[in-house]
Amino acid sequence: MFEEIIAHADPHGDHDTIGRRLPRIDSGKRVTGEAIYPADFQLPGMVYAKLKRSPHPHAKIRSIDTSKAMELAGVLAVTTADDFPELEPGTAVPMGQGSCDVWMVGQINMARHKVFWVGQPVAAVAAIDLHIAEQALELIKIEYEVLDAVFSIDEATAPAAPALYDSMRTTGLDTPSNKPTNVCSRTVFKRGNSDSALANSDETVELSIKVDTAHQGYIEPQSVVAQHDRDGLTTLWVSTQGHFTTELVTARVLGIPQSKIRVVPLEIGGGFGGKVFIHGESVAAKLAEKCGRPVQLIFSREEVLQGGSGPTAALQGKLEIGASKDGVINAIKSRIHVDAGGLPDMNPGIILQVFAALYQTPNLFLEGFDVVTNKPRTEAYRAPGGIQAAFLMEQAIDELSQKLEMDPLEFRRRNASVTGSTMPAGTPFPSIGVLEIADAVAAHPCWTTPLKEGSMPRGRGLAFGYWRGTSMTSACHVTISGDGRPMFTLGSVDISGAHTSMAQVAAEQFQMSLDDVYVATGDSKSVGYTDIAAASRVTRTMAAAVIDASQAALAELKKRAANLMQLTAEELTYDHGSFRTANDNGPSMTVADVMKATLTQGAIICQGSSSNLPFGVEVGAHVCDVEVDKDTGQITVLKYTAFQDVGFALNPPAVEGQIEGSVVQGLGWAISEGFDYGSDGRLRNASLLDYRIPTALDVPSIDTVLLQKPVPGVPYGLRGVGEVPIVPVAACVANAVARAVGNRVTQMPMTPERVFKAMTAS
Amino acid sequence: MSKEILECSVNGEQQSCLIDRRDTLLELLRTRLQLTGTKEGCGNGNCGSCTVIVDSQTVCSCLMFAVEAQDCEITTIEGVASVGELHRVQEALIKHGGTQCGFCTPGVVMSAVGLFAENPSPNESDIRLAIAGNICRCTGYEKIVKALMDVADPKGAD
Ligand code: FES
Ligand code: FES
Numbered sequence: 001m002f003e004e005i006i007a008h009a010d011p012h013g014d015h016d017t018i019g020r021r022l023p024r025i026d027s028g029k030r031v032t033g034e035a036i037y038p039a040d041f042q043l044p045g046m047v048y049a050k051l052k053r054s055p056h057p058h059a060k061i062r063s064i065d066t067s068k069a070m071e072l073a074g075v076l077a078v079t080t081a082d083d084f085p086e087l088e089p090g091t092a093v094p095m096g097q098g099s100c101d102v103w104m105v106g107q108i109n110m111a112r113h114k115v116f117w118v119g120q121p122v123a124a125v126a127a128i129d130l131h132i133a134e135q136a137l138e139l140i141k142i143e144y145e146v147l148d149a150v151f152s153i154d155e156a157t158a159p160a161a162p163a164l165y166d167s168m169r170t171t172g173l174d175t176p177s178n179k180p181t182n183v184c185s186r187t188v189f190k191r192g193n194s195d196s197a198l199a200n201s202d203e204t205v206e207l208s209i210k211v212d213t214a215h216q217g218y219i220e221p222q223s224v225v226a227q228h229d230r231d232g233l234t235t236l237w238v239s240t241q242g243h244f245t246t247e248l249v250t251a252r253v254l255g256i257p258q259s260k261i262r263v264v265p266l267e268i269g270g271g272f273g274g275k276v277f278i279h280g281e282s283v284a285a286k287l288a289e290k291c292g293r294p295v296q297l298i299f300s301r302e303e304v305l306q307g308g309s310g311p312t313a314a315l316q317g318k319l320e321i322g323a324s325k326d327g328v329i330n331a332i333k334s335r336i337h338v339d340a341g342g343l344p345d346m347n348p349g350i351i352l353q354v355f356a357a358l359y360q361t362p363n364l365f366l367e368g369f370d371v372v373t374n375k376p377r378t379e380a381y382r383a384p385g386g387i388q389a390a391f392l393m394e395q396a397i398d399e400l401s402q403k404l405e406m407d408p409l410e411f412r413r414r415n416a417s418v419t420g421s422t423m424p425a426g427t428p429f430p431s432i433g434v435l436e437i438a439d440a441v442a443a444h445p446c447w448t449t450p451l452k453e454g455s456m457p458r459g460r461g462l463a464f465g466y467w468r469g470t471s472m473t474s475a476c477h478v479t480i481s482g483d484g485r486p487m488f489t490l491g492s493v494d495i496s497g498a499h500t501s502m503a504q505v506a507a508e509q510f511q512m513s514l515d516d517v518y519v520a521t522g523d524s525k526s527v528g529y530t531d532i533a534a535a536s537r538v539t540r541t542m543a544a545a546v547i548d549a550s551q552a553a554l555a556e557l558k559k560r561a562a563n564l565m566q567l568t569a570e571e572l573t574y575d576h577g578s579f580r581t582a583n584d585n586g587p588s589m590t591v592a593d594v595m596k597a598t599l600t601q602g603a604i605i606c607q608g609s610s611s612n613l614p615f616g617v618e619v620g621a622h623v624c625d626v627e628v629d630k631d632t633g634q635i636t637v638l639k640y641t642a643f644q645d646v647g648f649a650l651n652p653p654a655v656e657g658q659i660e661g662s663v664v665q666g667l668g669w670a671i672s673e674g675f676d677y678g679s680d681g682r683l684r685n686a687s688l689l690d691y692r693i694p695t696a697l698d699v700p701s702i703d704t705v706l707l708q709k710p711v712p713g714v715p716y717g718l719r720g721v722g723e724v725p726i727v728p729v730a731a732c733v734a735n736a737v738a739r740a741v742g743n744r745v746t747q748m749p750m751t752p753e754r755v756f757k758a759m760t761a762s
Numbered sequence: 763m764s765k766e767i768l769e770c771s772v773n774g775e776q777q778s779c780l781i782d783r784r785d786t787l788l789e790l791l792r793t794r795l796q797l798t799g800t801k802e803g804c805g806n807g808n809c810g811s812c813t814v815i816v817d818s819q820t821v822c823s824c825l826m827f828a829v830e831a832q833d834c835e836i837t838t839i840e841g842v843a844s845v846g847e848l849h850r851v852q853e854a855l856i857k858h859g860g861t862q863c864g865f866c867t868p869g870v871v872m873s874a875v876g877l878f879a880e881n882p883s884p885n886e887s888d889i890r891l892a893i894a895g896n897i898c899r900c901t902g903y904e905k906i907v908k909a910l911m912d913v914a915d916p917k918g919a920d
Binding site: 023024028029030031032033034035036037039040042129131216217218219220267268269270272298300495496497653654657660661662663664665687688689693695696697699701 | 782784792796797798799800801802803804805806807808809811838839840842843848851852855856857858859861862863864865866867868871889890891893894895896897898899900901902903904905906907
């Protein structure tokens, strides 16, 4: 089936819409404030919800008394876990190639029996205004039995550590143990014998790093409006990366059939992986049911940061790498731990599969563990785990090239994986352009122009990044309107310009202008199941679905035209909105006329879908110049250039925008963003003042260099775009710092204090 | 809690509204006047998504109590474009791709409108300084800065 789609999606040649620099088709409402996010959505009679959150990082819930809160004038409903069915651990719904753990998401929405982090919800109220809802929270009395807690990988894995789950046993151990543990699983990828190869290497490097928890930092806090009508239908207006997943999960958490819930995606004010799970949607729905009024729940920023939504995983690890004198890697050995937060199963398998994949080596041993701690359950963040792991891998590569006295670009080139190289999981690499990127870097002024001396130490860093992304399933349908124009309904939400890029694809297929096509996202009841907008998958897979639907609709239109023209379909070709015969002077008919004549003879509705499209593997290389203040340790990034093979840039400014935004997110985590937990398990920097996201003054101008090496078997040869550009950033800065000051900073974020310590270490 | 009447002008329209003394200006705009174009990203002055112009000054509306706006002239994002015509800041943001998720955008527009009202030809550092209080998590600021530089100097290099 894909062959046919690909045949209609050639990136080469002349195009009216694809590949052109176009503004987003929906920017007008964004720059005027007309775009509606759930916090802006209002229904008659709507009331306001607030969540009561745990003040303890680890405690049993003895009792909850909500009677006083219920008595407060203006309070309409109160809810706790008792209002929700108790789910078996392991309850899951399908998501992509895997599943989504509903038990776990249920705990994120409302704790039952036990709390695992500060900020986990334990009760909720709905009231006629927010001030009253807040007052009511104070009146809810909860008795806790406080338990010992662990806040870091080291504490959680210490011999006498308190266990979060009595039943947890580490999976994947060579010799299984029967003792309760906080280590959820062990994952290993190996080939050859890395220990003996390391011993026989001419040069080796050993490096250990620690990365703090960081947050996706979307500027729109979680928000939802829920309604439960008299006919028993629950409707949710949400900000989500996947409304079908929201529906599946919420229905299970509430214990209602999917025929009784509809999910309407509104605008999403940034997600970056953090808006895949639900974080209160089920609670708002329950409150709406209990009080018979629409309920709006909006998180405060403090809630977002202090346990209301998952940040992303802290990681620590060690890597050993060895090479021969002539710069050929012969062994990589690494062991990493990721901090899953308070709920289990944050398997590091995907991190292991990508972080060492860029380099070929005959001997490989990668071992990963995920650990539970009394902190919020971590969630995905743009190439989840990629930047943390690259901070280890790409620094080790850089260090080894320094030891070998070899140009770091040349060292990478000598060892680069190419199409067909063996990946850590043992499978061959799909089409990948690491060498082409290395060539582009080698020829670019950001690399060839010597770094100017400054009054403070300066250095230039280089790092590569790889991300696999995924494909999953996407669906859409198209109907043809009475004037012959195509109307598309997509199953994906628009998190990064999908409406524009899909309008471009649709216009290209119908050979019409952008203004002639209509593209929108359908709610969960008006379009077919589509997986989450995540993992660099939407543009590629939805393009395939749009092409599929377009070709079907054009075939149906052609049939109708042939009928009207008393010709056979084979005699007609489609050309910019008209069907005509091969003869230039022969008859022709516009699609508008076809529809005028046949609209009332039956609708044209054609569906398109794509599942398991080949991966759009992403690779990028970053170069940056930094200056380090030798008195304070403050890093200033002077110049930043990001190279990326995007396969084909459907809309170049959108692609650049993804890369620029990604790099700045990476710079934030590299230099200033990290969660700071106190010994009581409270996040000490739960505000955007203390959790320092870069501002326009903190970052330089970001240059992007797009390479376009199409992926075979994917429409237009599109690669994933949005994830890989965050992967190399911290390592790139770290490598520049190491070259500036001579020492490596092994803790991320590389705050002035940490840089200063590294600089002054002997 | 007692309510009181607030008189102010919002986007050129005279308003008298019943407010709770605890309401911030942001709550007044979003909840009582249903002007939801102004966003709340943090509620404590750190993100700039709630930026509005009060008597020619850009302010974070989440940091001002509604009662403080008595007799003030307030301009919100809804008052920036006229019918059928966007402000040149808005046009430039569209043209250059300076908006992605759009949540920070109303605040960015207000800061930029405030900047150009004060300084018609700012340079890049003036621009970065003017929007330093507006956190954008999507764009990396690159295309926002390009857009505003285009407004500052439409004939300058692209
Ligand atoms: S909401 Fe006012 S500054 Fe963030
Ligand atoms: S466009 Fe999303 S925060 Fe700025």
